[in-house]
Amino acid sequence: MTARLGRQLLALLSTLLGVSLACYLLRQQMPEQAAPSVLGFGRYLLDLLQGQFGLDQNGDAVLHGFLAVLPASLELLVSASLLAVLIGIPAGVSAARRHQQWLDRLVGAFTLVGYSVPVFWWALLLVLWFSLTLDWTPVSGRISFLFDVEARTGFILIDTWLARDAYALEAFLDALRHILLPTLVLALLPMAMIARVTRAAMVDALAADYIRMARGQGIPEWRLVWIYALRNASQPVVAVLSLQLSALITGLMLVESIFSWPGVGKWLLDALSRGDYAIVQGGALLLAIVLVVMNFSMDLLRLWLSPPERGRRR
Amino acid sequence: MNSRFVQRFISHPAALPALFGLLLILLLAVLGHALSPFNPVLVDPHAQLLPPMWQAGGVAAHPLGTDDLGRDMLSRLLHGARLTMGSATVALLLALVAGVLLGSIAGLAGGLPDLLLRRCMDVLLAFPSILLAILLSLAFGGGMTACVMAVAIALTPHFFRVCRDGLCEELGKDYVSAARLDGAGPVSLYLQTLLPNLAAPIVVRGTLAFSTAILDIAALGYLSLGAPAPTPEWGNLLASAHDFIQLAPWTVTLPGLAILVTVLCANLVGDALRDAVNPRGANP
Numbered sequence: 075m076t077a078r079l080g081r082q083l084l085a086l087l088s089t090l091l092g093v094s095l096a097c098y099l100l101r102q103q104m105p106e107q108a109a110p111s112v113l114g115f116g117r118y119l120l121d122l123l124q125g126q127f128g129l130d131q132n133g134d135a136v137l138h139g140f141l142a143v144l145p146a147s148l149e150l151l152v153s154a155s156l157l158a159v160l161i162g163i164p165a166g167v168s169a170a171r172r173h174q175q176w177l178d179r180l181v182g183a184f185t186l187v188g189y190s191v192p193v194f195w196w197a198l199l200l201v202l203w204f205s206l207t208l209d210w211t212p213v214s215g216r217i218s219f220l221f222d223v224e225a226r227t228g229f230i231l232i233d234t235w236l237a238r239d240a241y242a243l244e245a246f247l248d249a250l251r252h253i254l255l256p257t258l259v260l261a262l263l264p265m266a267m268i269a270r271v272t273r274a275a276m277v278d279a280l281a282a283d284y285i286r287m288a289r290g291q292g293i294p295e296w297r298l299v300w301i302y303a304l305r306n307a308s309q310p311v312v313a314v315l316s317l318q319l320s321a322l323i324t325g326l327m328l329v330e331s332i333f334s335w336p337g338v339g340k341w342l343l344d345a346l347s348r349g350d351y352a353i354v355q356g357g358a359l360l361l362a363i364v365l366v367v368m369n370f371s372m373d374l375l376r377l378w379l380s381p382p383e384r385g386r387r388r
Numbered sequence: 389m390n391s392r393f394v395q396r397f398i399s400h401p402a403a404l405p406a407l408f409g410l411l412l413i414l415l416l417a418v419l420g421h422a423l424s425p426f427n428p429v430l431v432d433p434h435a436q437l438l439p440p441m442w443q444a445g446g447v448a449a450h451p452l453g454t455d456d457l458g459r460d461m462l463s464r465l466l467h468g469a470r471l472t473m474g475s476a477t478v479a480l481l482l483a484l485v486a487g488v489l490l491g492s493i494a495g496l497a498g499g500l501p502d503l504l505l506r507r508c509m510d511v512l513l514a515f516p517s518i519l520l521a522i523l524l525s526l527a528f529g530g531g532m533t534a535c536v537m538a539v540a541i542a543l544t545p546h547f548f549r550v551c552r553d554g555l556c557e558e559l560g561k562d563y564v565s566a567a568r569l570d571g572a573g574p575v576s577l578y579l580q581t582l583l584p585n586l587a588a589p590i591v592v593r594g595t596l597a598f599s600t601a602i603l604d605i606a607a608l609g610y611l612s613l614g615a616p617a618p619t620p621e622w623g624n625l626l627a628s629a630h631d632f633i634q635l636a637p638w639t640v641t642l643p644g645l646a647i648l649v650t651v652l653c654a655n656l657v658g659d660a661l662r663d664a665v666n667p668r669g670a671n672p
Contacts, residue, residue: 187652190599198630199640339518342519
């Protein structure tokens with residue numbers, strides 16, 4: 075287990091090194107930069123290790139700007155992932171239990187459409203229906219400008235909850251209504267993915283011998299399905315998710331740009347259109363680092379989920 | 389391509405309609421120039437924001453209506469099919485060649501090259517296609533080339549993984565040892581024994597990657613990171629229609645529907661192919 079963990083950590087470090095090398099090489103392609111050199115890369119790495127990711131046009135550190143917008147992105151990512159898991163896993167499990175019946179086909183059709191819908195188009199349609207026609211939800215932003223919420227954690231749902239003044243509840247509900255549409259849009263792809271992989275893995279798991287044996291022993295059916303089979307089916311789900319993480323981040327950046335959600339994606343795209351290249355380069359590297367770390371934690375989760383792989387060499 | 393495989397593919401209920409749909413869309417994309425009634429960038433001040441012909445106020449000359457500058461939607465969609473699917477195909481082929489080449493090297497060589505290449509692919513996986521497009525447009529200037537490159541690079545790790553993992557699995561099997569004992573050299577072992585067995589999973593991955601490529605290219609066009617503004621790329625069409633969403637909903641729904649139908653057909657064909665290749669259909 076320790077050797078396995080050490081190998082994973084080594085892989086993490088080398089990937090991080092590769093990511094910064096890629097960013098360095100791309101940066102040196104800019105017109106006014108010197109040709110890439112080993113010494114230059116060493117200096118660049120040293121700067122990174124000291125937390126210096128460059129200065130933006132106003133002279134502020136890019137790292138500070140990134141940390142200021144990161145919570146908004148994480149909030150959206152977490153709420154979308156929660157929704158995707160809460161709907162995707164039960165949908166996949168129930169489809170697998172009724173293999174080849176109408177529910178299975180319904181879930182199959184839904185996942186296929188979820189895979190195929192362009193995220194930005196889906197967002198525009200939802201805005202057209204819910205915001206412009208029905209006027210149920212706001213079009214953009216995180217909270218109405220009427221509320222002045224003190225930023226303690228950076229997560230607006232927690233901050234409005236912590237505010238504890240006379241309008242705390244209104245502010246919380248307002249923030250909830252703001253996050254509703256972006257969450258629905260962003261959750262569609264991971265929801266379809268989770269439902270599909272869960273279904274396939276559960277069909278296999280439910281047909282396995284250990285399930286028939288456990289059924290013969292009189293273990294209740296819900297326990298068989300939701301504990302025994304699901305635990306073994308969860309590993310491919312995590313594997314597929316970690317491969318699709320970058321697709322999720324692409325969706326996140328699109329959603330942020332459409333709903334003017336003040337997160338990392340909008341920050342990067344705004345900086346690009348402003349011509350603030352230091353933010354784009356430093357921010358892209360930081361975002362890539364976040365992705366590598368998320369991938370790493372997914373790998374750890376998969377390791378933890380699969381007992382036989384804990385001691386085995388890859 | 390044996391007949392059992394074709395039979396399994398056809399027995400999938402949605403496979404043939406989706407295949408014909410995809411072929412029809414490809415045909416429309418190829419013939420787009422000849423079929424479109426108007427020049428896609430022709431501005432007509434007398435025909436602004438005309439609805440499609442089945443709605444009140446629509447005219448038969450513009451069957452799918454016009455946009456805010458009076459440009460014919462049907463012509464723009466047809467030209468867009470060529471642009472979007474053409475660049476998606478180029479990106480897909482680039483990723484396929486690079487992924488299969490690197491995957492073969494990693495799978496056959498093993499050891500240190502394998503390790504290094506796998507790390508490189510992990511690095512690529514850390515850059516989503518939008519992020520890559522942003523960085524490439526900074527370094528080499530924006531436009532379609534940077535967009536296609538970004539999508540191709542983002543797709544490469546998927547092909548690499550299919551090819552490398554497939555090779556590792558096949559190399560341990562008996563028929564490979566038999567061919568080796570028969571005196572097959574490394575080149576003929578690879579080309580005649582191993583590659584035919586890898587072709588099926590690579591083709592399946594390719595069909596599914598085609599839909600990803602279309603979605604990515606349209607997304608980059610929507611964020612104006614891809615083709616420049618007046619080009620009728622499908623994502624560009626959506627971006628320019630964004631401000632008229634209430635006034636002229638068809639300018640938003642039609643390009644989106646075009647993307648949805650194309651990607652849906654590609655995904656259905658990909659699913660049917662995968663089920664035909666791997667009847668158990670367990671791994672996604």
